[in-house]
Amino acid sequence: MKSPLLLLSFSLRRCxxxxxxxxxxxxxxxxxxxxxxxxxxxxxPRFASGGPSSALVFRRHGVPSQVVExxxxxxxxxxxxxxxxxxxxAPINPADINMVQGSYAILPDLPAVGGNEGVAQVMEVGCQVxxxxxxxxxxxxxxxxxxxxxxxxxxxxxxxxLPRDIPLLLAATLxxxxxxxxxxxxxxxxxxxxxxxxxxAANSGxxxxxxxxxxxxxxxxxxxxxxxxxxxxxxxxxxxxxxSHVITEEALRQPHMQELFKTCPKPKLALNGxxxxxxxxxxxxxxxxxxxxxxxxxxxxxxxxxxxxxxFKDLKVRGFWVTQWKADHTHDEKAFTDMVEELxxxxxxxxxxxxxxxxxxxxxxxxxxxxxxxPYTSAKQVFVM
Numbered sequence: 001m002k003s004p005l006l007l008l009s010f011s012l013r014r015c016x017x018x019x020x021x022x023x024x025x026x027x028x029x030x031x032x033x034x035x036x037x038x039x040x041x042x043x044x045p046r047f048a049s050g051g052p053s054s055a056l057v058f059r060r061h062g063v064p065s066q067v068v069e070x071x072x073x074x075x076x077x078x079x080x081x082x083x084x085x086x087x088x089x090a091p092i093n094p095a096d097i098n099m100v101q102g103s104y105a106i107l108p109d110l111p112a113v114g115g116n117e118g119v120a121q122v123m124e125v126g127c128q129v130x131x132x133x134x135x136x137x138x139x140x141x142x143x144x145x146x147x148x149x150x151x152x153x154x155x156x157x158x159x160x161x162l163p164r165d166i167p168l169l170l171a172a173t174l175x176x177x178x179x180x181x182x183x184x185x186x187x188x189x190x191x192x193x194x195x196x197x198x199x200x201a202a203n204s205g206x207x208x209x210x211x212x213x214x215x216x217x218x219x220x221x222x223x224x225x226x227x228x229x230x231x232x233x234x235x236x237x238x239x240x241x242x243x244s245h246v247i248t249e250e251a252l253r254q255p256h257m258q259e260l261f262k263t264c265p266k267p268k269l270a271l272n273g274x275x276x277x278x279x280x281x282x283x284x285x286x287x288x289x290x291x292x293x294x295x296x297x298x299x300x301x302x303x304x305x306x307x308x309x310x311x312f313k314d315l316k317v318r319g320f321w322v323t324q325w326k327a328d329h330t331h332d333e334k335a336f337t338d339m340v341e342e343l344x345x346x347x348x349x350x351x352x353x354x355x356x357x358x359x360x361x362x363x364x365x366x367x368x369x370x371x372x373x374x375p376y377t378s379a380k381q382v383f384v385m
Contacts, residue, residue: 177204
């Protein structure tokens with residue numbers, strides 16, 4: 001007979017159609033239908049209590065620092081195909097702010113927990129979960145998970161496993177900005193080593209990822225940022241990441257850009273996260289047949305496209321939204337895992353690092369939300385639980 005202490009240390013699972021007892025740590029056990037009193041012989045979860053979680057909740061849309069509150073939530077029980085996770089770290093991204101404001105393309109039902117990105121550790125799995133186990137690190141497969149919390153119970157299919165040798169802040173910021181950068185550098189133009197990419201918002205999370213991934217592929221980057229008192233320091237930091245050239249928005253409009261193009265080819269690809277005049281200037285510098293991809297609009301001004309650019313230069317204007325890409329590849333598991341593996345490989349080689357981050361406690365959410373909305377910021381606010 002097994003010791004009671006041993007039985008307390010493990011969860012007991014009885015598999016469907018079998019009387020063999022399997023002892024698994026951190027797994028919510030199942031009962032067969034006969035054992036559960038249904039007489040069906042199918043499996044039903046023996047539910048465990050989800051426990052409490054602290055979460056940043058908004059019950060109406062508005063200014064984030066005014067509508068987000070720290071609340072205590074009771075987690076639901078862990079179902080057969082569910083996973084209980086402990087959040088480790090979760091950043092504040094512009095899309096998160098827009099969701100709270102009510103201006104994003106997709107909005108959750110209210111009340112909602114903020115945050116769409118982060119890294120968590122699996123603590124407990126349901127009896128029918130096959131792809132994850134306690135101790136695994138995971139990231140959200142898609143937006144809307146609500147990552148600004150200490151713990152959650154979510155469906156197995158909504159999570160993607162991540163190697164545990166990835167640094168915490170990189171893991172927490174991997175599924176949005178680096179994925180966006182990788183896809184834009186891969187999917188819109190056939191780029192070869194020596195080709196040029198031009199981008200605005202180069203100091204953003206996406207911009208920093210673009211610089212590093214492009215450098216790993218031997219691409220030249222022209223990185224445009226707004227002028228600021230600390231321009232020289234920021235320029236040196238972006239160049240240290242692998243940026244070839246760093247210029248101001250004002251310089252982008254000056255005739256001496258032609259001198260720069262004596263040292264590198266005109267860009268095949270332009271990446272626009274700003275909109276307005278900045279996007280028009282990027283377009284103007286593209287070579288014949290080039291493509292501009294818009295993934296953001298921080299200026300809140302529309303993109304104006306000169307007719308001649310379309311007629312005489314055959315330029316292409318596209319848009320990219322990583323949430324849509326993930327939705328389009330819901331049934332293509334390999335596409336997503338290959339992308340994550342490529343990024344993890346760059347991380348291990350030291351070719352992709354985390355953006356500058358300010359680590360904050362969940363309790364300091366007010367200060368973090370305000371800091372995330374400050375102009376000229378290059379540091380990402382990250383909740384560390």
